[in-house]
Amino acid sequence: MSGVEQIVAVDLFCGVGGLTHGLAQAGVNVRLGVDLDPACRFPIEANNSTEFLAADVANLTPSDILSAFGDSKISLLAGCAPCQPFSSYSQSARRDGPHEDWELLSSFSNLVLAVRPTLVTMENVPPLRKQQIFKDFVAALQDAGYFVDFAVVDGRNIGLPQRRQRLVLVASSLGPITLPAADKSSVTVRDIIAGLPPISAGEKHSEDPLHASASLSKLNLKRIRHSKQGGTWRDWPKELVAACHTRKTGATFPSVYGRMAWDEAAPTMTTQCYGFGNGRFGHPEQDRAISLREASMLQSFPKDYAFTPKGAPINFRTLGRLIGNAVPVLLGEYIGETLVDHVKAFGDQHD
Numbered sequence: 374m375s376g377v378e379q380i381v382a383v384d385l386f387c388g389v390g391g392l393t394h395g396l397a398q399a400g401v402n403v404r405l406g407v408d409l410d411p412a413c414r415f416p417i418e419a420n421n422s423t424e425f426l427a428a429d430v431a432n433l434t435p436s437d438i439l440s441a442f443g444d445s446k447i448s449l450l451a452g453c454a455p456c457q458p459f460s461s462y463s464q465s466a467r468r469d470g471p472h473e474d475w476e477l478l479s480s481f482s483n484l485v486l487a488v489r490p491t492l493v494t495m496e497n498v499p500p501l502r503k504q505q506i507f508k509d510f511v512a513a514l515q516d517a518g519y520f521v522d523f524a525v526v527d528g529r530n531i532g533l534p535q536r537r538q539r540l541v542l543v544a545s546s547l548g549p550i551t552l553p554a555a556d557k558s559s560v561t562v563r564d565i566i567a568g569l570p571p572i573s574a575g576e577k578h579s580e581d582p583l584h585a586s587a588s589l590s591k592l593n594l595k596r597i598r599h600s601k602q603g604g605t606w607r608d609w610p611k612e613l614v615a616a617c618h619t620r621k622t623g624a625t626f627p628s629v630y631g632r633m634a635w636d637e638a639a640p641t642m643t644t645q646c647y648g649f650g651n652g653r654f655g656h657p658e659q660d661r662a663i664s665l666r667e668a669s670m671l672q673s674f675p676k677d678y679a680f681t682p683k684g685a686p687i688n689f690r691t692l693g694r695l696i697g698n699a700v701p702v703l704l705g706e707y708i709g710e711t712l713v714d715h716v717k718a719f720g721d722q723h724d
């Protein structure tokens with residue numbers, strides 16, 4: 374075929390499909406998503422033309438991936454291994470010894486070398502780039518003939534309404550590949566969630582069960598009523614301040630129990646982003662934490678992305694984990710566009 378071949382992808386550690394969905398928006402055909410967590414099947418299959426395989430990536434065989442690629446000419450293996458072992462928070466605890474999750478990057482690397490896809494991408498937390506395991510991964514790709522580029526991408530520069538920095542790697546066997554500078558104008562919390570109907574703490578919206586906010590204790594209701602946009606617990610009357618805040622250790626976490634500011638980016642969405650006490654996750658003006666739908670939209674999922682089957686119970690812990698762990702869809706789109714443009718540039722050489 375002359376012109377550009379469609380990229381066919383397998384997404385390892387696919388989660389609820391942030392990367393899968395973003396790649397698809399950019400024109401990549403993601404045929405298979407693999408994750409250990411069976412709760413990912415519904416969101417992957419309901420929102421994407423992607424089949425889901427519940428499996429441990431460490432036990433995956435090259436033929437599992439090759440059969441999904443079929444006879445496609447341009448294949449992509451994507452793998453966003455869990456990031457907790459590489460975060461700065463967990464590094465100090467684990468600095469002295471390997472953690473089994475770190476091995477997942479090796480499993481991914483082994484699969485790349487066995488399958489030899491045309492393209493590879495990986496996303497993780499920025500501290501990973503200083504780790505030997507990452508340097509080994511890059512060296513293994515280069516030794517196998519891949520051109521590699523990686524960079525830390527700030528979510529605010531790709532149109533994400535969130536202060537989230539991620540390490541992105543792309544590799545290609547077609548030719549030199551570069552992650553383009555991201556320079557989109559900034560998007561605010563207001564731009565994304567101002568249009569959603571108001572709800573109270575503990576309420577679930579009748580038309581969208583994901584637009585549900587966790588209930589608040591009487592004390593926390595009083596606290597949020599005294600919280601200012603972008604402010605801290607220091608704005609509260611003394612009697613509402615918890616003893617742990619006034620201790621030296623608490624003073625270093627001024628944004629817990631904070632409200633987001635309408636006209637700024639949101640903080641990084643975490644697995645606990647539905648809890649008022651877990652960070653600056655208070656709604657800018659309603660007296661509640663953000664809803665799960667708001668969290669997913671701040672992660673750039675479409676407003677109607679389905680995370681659970683109709684009528685299924687809403688479990689904050691499970692859905693918070695799935696949404697907080699997701700790769701923002703816009704980051705997936707940025708990666709997908711980079712790869713599609715690269716294939717366009719080198720497509721002729723592959724015909």
Ligand SMILES: C[S@@+](CC[C@H](N)C(=O)[O-])C[C@H]1O[C@@H](n2cnc3c(N)ncnc32)[C@H](O)[C@@H]1O
Pocket residue numbers: 385386387388389390391392393407408409410413428429430431453454455456477698699700701
């Ligand atoms: C950072 S999240 C991935 C987010 C996802 N790529 C996205 O685009 O939204 C990491 C995922 O790895 C999965 N996981 C952890 N260990 C795994 C393993 N051994 N095999 C397969 N999946 C695993 C977790 O269930 C989790 O969904």
